[in-house]
Amino acid sequence: MHTGGIRYDEAVREFKRRYILEVLSHHKGNQCKAATELGMHRNTLSRTIAELDLDPAQIRNGLKRPSRSDRTHVQPLSIAR
Numbered sequence: 001m002h003t004g005g006i007r008y009d010e011a012v013r014e015f016k017r018r019y020i021l022e023v024l025s026h027h028k029g030n031q032c033k034a035a036t037e038l039g040m041h042r043n044t045l046s047r048t049i050a051e052l053d054l055d056p057a058q059i060r061n062g063l064k065r066p067s068r069s070d071r072t073h074v075q076p077l078s079i080a081r
Helices: 008-026 031-038 042-051 056-063
Strands: none
Touching (some): 008 031, 008 056, 031 042
């Protein structure tokens, strides 16, 4: 990062984004559980998420299985006899 010209504050912000996203993903978007693991209050986590321009709804939706109509349809293989 240093050789790439990234400033300290930018590196810290990117670390926070990735770390919080990983913890939120682990808890399937549950901010209360993620905040407990991070050692902060849920309101502090919510404020940090807003400061980092993260979208909690996108985190939750990204973890859900796509609806049946949105899944790609796979054609069954025909077996030659």
